[in-house]
Amino acid sequence: xxxxxxxxxxxxxxxxxxxxxxxxxxxxxxxxxxxxxxxxxxxxxxxxxxxxxxxxxxxxxxxxxxxxxxxxxxxxxxxxx
Amino acid sequence: xxxxxxxxxxxxxxxxxxxxxxxxxxxxxxxxxxxxxxxxxxxxxxxxxxxxxxxxxxxxxxxxxxxxxxxxxxxxxxxxxxxxxxxxxxxxxxxxxxxxxxxxxxxxxxxxxxxxxxxxxxxxxxxxxxxxxxxxxxxxxxxxxxxxxxxxxxxxxxxxxxxxxxxxxxxxxxxxxxxxxxxxxxxxxxxxxxxxxxxxxxxxxxxxxxxxxxxxxxxxxxxxxxxxxxxxxxxxxxxxxxxxxxxxxxxxxxxxxxxxxxxxxxxxxxxxxxxxxxxxxxxxxxxxxxxxxxxxxxxxxxxxxxxxxxxxxxxxxxxxxxxxxxxxxxxxxxxxxxxxxxxxxxxxxxxxxxxxxxxxxxxxxxxxxxxxxxxxxxxxxxxxxxxxxxxxxxxxxxxxxxxxxxxxxxxxxxxxxxxxxxxxxxxxxxxxxxxxxxxxxxxxxxxxxxxxxxxxxxxxxxxxxxxxxxxxxxxxxxxxxxxxxxxxxxxxxxxxxxxxxxxxxxxxxxxxxxxxxxxxxxxxxxxxxxxxxxxxxxxxxxxxxxxxxxxxxxxxxxxxxxxxxxxxxxxxxxxxxxxxxxxxxxxxxxxxxxxxxxxxxxxxxxxxxxxxxxxxxxxxxxxxxxxxxxxxxxxxx
Ligand SMILES: Nc1nc2c(ncn2[C@@H]2O[C@H](COP(=O)(O)OP(=O)(O)O)[C@@H](O)[C@H]2O)c(=O)[nH]1
Numbered sequence: 279x280x281x282x283x284x285x286x287x288x289x290x291x292x293x294x295x296x297x298x299x300x301x302x303x304x305x306x307x308x309x310x311x312x313x314x315x316x317x318x319x320x321x322x323x324x325x326x327x328x329x330x331x332x333x334x335x336x337x338x339x340x341x342x343x344x345x346x347x348x349x350x351x352x353x354x355x356x357x358x359x
Numbered sequence: 360x361x362x363x364x365x366x367x368x369x370x371x372x373x374x375x376x377x378x379x380x381x382x383x384x385x386x387x388x389x390x391x392x393x394x395x396x397x398x399x400x401x402x403x404x405x406x407x408x409x410x411x412x413x414x415x416x417x418x419x420x421x422x423x424x425x426x427x428x429x430x431x432x433x434x435x436x437x438x439x440x441x442x443x444x445x446x447x448x449x450x451x452x453x454x455x456x457x458x459x460x461x462x463x464x465x466x467x468x469x470x471x472x473x474x475x476x477x478x479x480x481x482x483x484x485x486x487x488x489x490x491x492x493x494x495x496x497x498x499x500x501x502x503x504x505x506x507x508x509x510x511x512x513x514x515x516x517x518x519x520x521x522x523x524x525x526x527x528x529x530x531x532x533x534x535x536x537x538x539x540x541x542x543x544x545x546x547x548x549x550x551x552x553x554x555x556x557x558x559x560x561x562x563x564x565x566x567x568x569x570x571x572x573x574x575x576x577x578x579x580x581x582x583x584x585x586x587x588x589x590x591x592x593x594x595x596x597x598x599x600x601x602x603x604x605x606x607x608x609x610x611x612x613x614x615x616x617x618x619x620x621x622x623x624x625x626x627x628x629x630x631x632x633x634x635x636x637x638x639x640x641x642x643x644x645x646x647x648x649x650x651x652x653x654x655x656x657x658x659x660x661x662x663x664x665x666x667x668x669x670x671x672x673x674x675x676x677x678x679x680x681x682x683x684x685x686x687x688x689x690x691x692x693x694x695x696x697x698x699x700x701x702x703x704x705x706x707x708x709x710x711x712x713x714x715x716x717x718x719x720x721x722x723x724x725x726x727x728x729x730x731x732x733x734x735x736x737x738x739x740x741x742x743x744x745x746x747x748x749x750x751x752x753x754x755x756x757x758x759x760x761x762x763x764x765x766x767x768x769x770x771x772x773x774x775x776x777x778x779x780x781x782x783x784x785x786x787x788x789x790x791x792x793x794x795x796x797x798x799x800x801x802x803x804x805x806x807x808x809x810x811x812x813x814x815x816x817x818x819x820x821x822x823x824x825x826x827x828x829x830x831x832x833x834x835x836x837x838x839x840x841x842x843x844x845x846x847x848x849x850x851x852x853x854x855x856x857x858x859x860x861x862x863x864x865x866x867x868x869x870x871x872x873x874x875x876x877x878x879x880x881x882x883x884x885x886x887x888x889x890x891x892x893x894x895x896x897x898x899x900x901x902x903x904x905x906x907x908x909x910x911x912x913x914x915x916x917x918x919x920x921x922x923x924x925x926x927x928x929x930x931x932x933x934x935x936x937x938x939x940x941x942x943x944x945x946x947x948x949x950x951x952x953x954x955x956x957x958x959x960x961x962x963x964x965x966x967x968x969x970x971x972x973x974x975x976x977x978x979x980x981x982x983x984x985x986x987x988x989x990x991x992x993x994x995x996x
Contacts, residue, residue, distance in 0.1 A: 305567070306836070308603055313421040314839055315452055315611065317604045329642040332739040333748070333838050339452050340480075342844075344735045346747070346837025 284354035288334060288347070291357075292324050300354035307352055314343050321358070361409045361436065362515050365429060365460060366444030367453055368415030369843040371472040373397070374502040374852050375444060376412035379512060381855055384412075386863065386966075393774040393968050394428040403512050411438070414772075417841075418456045420607065422570040423834055424773050430571040433463060434552045440518040441467045442511075447477035447484050447499070450622065454614035455607070458529050461493065462559035466518045469497045470511060475504075476846075481627035489621045493529065503849040529617055531562075535609045538565065538590055545586055565591060566603045632845040639732055649736050652729070653755060659720060660759025664712035664790055671711060675704045691884055698880025702873030705918045706865070709959055713760035713790065714864060718857045721752065721767055726848035730770065731840055738838050744821050745828020747771075747838050750780040757787030761960040762868070764789075765967055766860055774968075775831045779824055781968055782976055785956045786820050786983070788813065791919035792952050798923050800948045803936045808945065812952060819953070819983060868962040875917050875958055901985075902946050903992045905930070905938070915951055917958055922951050942995040946988045954984035 284299035298320045301307050308317065316322070316338065325342065326335035333344045345353075366372050377384070380399035387398050397412040413432055414425045422430065432438070443460050445453040450471075460467060471486050490497035496514045500507030530536055542561040551560045551572050560572055564587050591602045598605045638644050679700050686693040724730045734748030741748050749771050756764035764784035768777040788796060801809035882891065888910050892899075895909030907929045915922030926947070930938050939947070955977050956964060965973035 303836075305601070305603070308601060309421045310836055310839060312418070312603065312607055313423065313426070314417055314841070315455060315607070317607050318600055319604070319608050326636065326640045328640070328735055328738065330739045332737075333735055335640065335735065335842060339449065341449055341452050342842040344731065344738070344838055344840045344842050346738060346742075346839070349837040349839070 284356045287350050287353040287355050295358040296322050296355040297358055299356045302352040361438040362440040362442055363411045363438040364442045365413055367417045370444045370446040371502040372444050377855050380410040389428040393777050404516055406516055419459050434571055434574055441465050444470045444472055447471045447474045448480045451615050451618040455610040458610055462556045464554050467495045468514045468518050471499045472502050474499045475501045479628045481625050483623045483625050485621045531609045566606050635845055656755055659716050667712040694880045694884040698876045699873050702876030705872045706869040714763050717756050717759050717763040718860050722853045722856045728843050728845045731842045744824035753780045753784045757784035761789045762963050765963045779827045783820055788952050794920045795923045795951050803944055868959045902988050916955050919957050946991050949991050950984050950988040
């Protein structure tokens with residue numbers, strides 16, 4: 279499942295509707311973001327990206343979650359609209 | 360009767376807890392961890408109820424340290440009622456946890472908190488309908504205004520009488536239910552903890568998690584693993600997704616459908632606060648504001664603290680004179696009372712100028728919602744020392760006073776992060792140590808020399824944190840943190856939170872300060888000073904300091920700034936430069952900056968991290984201080 283289609287979450291424009299299409303890092307990564315109710319298929323928005331290679335901020339169902347850059351680089355998304 | 364609060368963070372859990380039971384609350388630890396929970400036994404309408412506030416979790420499917428603690432409590436402590444708190448404005452995200460909890464054989468009450476916020480967001484939740492669909496009472500509340508709390512108390516009291524129908528609550532979609540039923544039939548006779556239902560166990564096994572299932576020994580899935588794997592493969596093939604993802608998404612879908620049915624959309628009230636992030640998380644303005652907040656923090660830590668300290672001490676001296684007036688100086692009683700009072704004074708000097716304002720600031724920043732933003736903006740810097748952005752707060756507070764700084768490590772959510780942040784906060788020179796650095800090095804050797812000590816300190820902290828984080832790898836691979844909406848803080852609940860923390864300090868650390876002070880006073884009275892100095896002479900000689908300075912180091916453990924005052928007394932002069940060389944002054948200041956945490960800090964370290972870690976951290980600081988001070992001496996002589 280590594281070569282899932284989609285763009286890196288860190289590369290997409292802000293405030294667009296996105297869908298998580300792929301995750302690298304296997305079950306450990308799935309477990310990590312599942313803690314916040316995120317998974318493949320989740321519809322999210324990228325709302326902010328901290329400078330100095332800091333975390334990114336996404337929104338799901340109106341809730342904002344900060345994800346460390348290292349982890350964000352393992353998330354692939356598709357821009358829905 | 361035991362009632363336990365379970366819910367996601369930032370839903371108002373501690374506000375509800377404090378309002379109902381806070382006044383008698385005590386902090387407890389989960390065994391073997393630093394995860395804390397609040398416990399309080401109160402009478403609710405004539406019934407004695409033990410209320411417990413567990414740490415916030417978003418769901419139970421990813422068993423990290425906090426989640427494991429919550430699962431441990433639910434299974435080992437046999438609560439009579441689960442009080443599940445939901446944020447009414449985030450119903451859809453909260454309900455999956457509710458679904459998991461409904462599968463426990465424990466009566467439940469759902470609290471729909473923040474209904475005011477939901478209304479502002481244009482959502483009116485029909486709680487009666489939600490209650491019918493969940494099969495448990497649902498109580499609407501606005502915890503900060505105490506609205507709905509009497510009704511909640513009633514519901515909690517009557518909850519244990521609820522009929523526990525096994526098939527209450529919401530379920531997965533039919534397709535998944537079928538697989539769960541199938542697996543449930545297989546595991547019917549398996550020994551699982553009593554409070555768990557078979558269908559809960561089945562869902563967990565499918566997900567590939569078994570932490571809570573195997574708590575009472577082996578669940579003996581041996582013969583089953585093939586069956587489970589087959590089912591997993593079937594689901595995976597069918598859905599083209601890993602099973603854990605299938606189940607999570609299914610719960611979320613069910614929750615979304617349910618939320619849809621109970622939420623009436625109303626007019627949205629646009630709030631200026633919601634647009635604040637455009638500025639506060641801006642790549643430039645965000646850091647400008649952050650800088651301002653940190654400067655403000657420093658100002659309060661140094662300026663306000665110092666400003667309060669002086670009149671306080673003056674008033675205290677007046678009181679001391681009054682109390683000591685009737686006693687004859689030079690008698691044992693005089694010494695006991697005088698040193699006892701000085702212990703009381705030491706407590707006042709921590710509590711009023713530092714603990715109260717800094718904890719208040721911390722609580723305010725947390726309640727407003729700025730704390731996670733600070734963490735967000737500083738994450739990449741804190742990563743460099745192996746920590747996450749959230750550790751910025753304990754570190755900054757450390758410049759004021761180590762006590763609130765270490766208390767602030769409670770906002771971190773793993774034992775490992777707390778330990779490293781606590782080491783950091785302990786090593787950072789608090790205002791008392793700054794008095795020594797500035798009063799000794801700054802005064803006699805100049806400000807650049809004093810600044811060099813601060814620089815050295817930062818370097819040492821960076822190295823220590825890196826070493827510790829390499830030795831204790833993190834369970835979490837990076838930041839994953841909710842950033843809640845900005846909220847108007849409630850002064851009442853903020854003050855309440857501060858008071859409960861201050862109370863923890865006052866009841867444990869203060870008496871020890873008084874006792875320690877009296878002991879030292881008595882030792883001095885009986886002329887044990889010489890023996891103490893002699894006993895410490897290997898240390899003072901190693902550091903190249905006069906033997907007479909030994910006792911000052913002991914006083915420094917009681918209160919760091921005492922080491923400076925006692926130094927002048929021990930050397931019999933205020934002209935320190937006349938009796939100590941520059942190297943000796945530097946050595947002394949460096950040693951005092953790093954060595955052993957003060958008594959109050961030690962007590963708080965023990966409270967937060969346990970005895971073993973308090974001792975370990977003390978040892979780490981002592982080793983660092985010895986190494987630095989002796990190398991200082993060797994390099995400059
Ligand atoms: N508007 C509103 N704010 C609330 C309510 N309950 C709690 N809060 C605020 O929400 C924030 C988080 O509350 P807290 O009790 O610390 O949440 P916890 O993390 O779940 O324990 C604080 O700023 C509270 O003052 C409520 O019913 N309405």
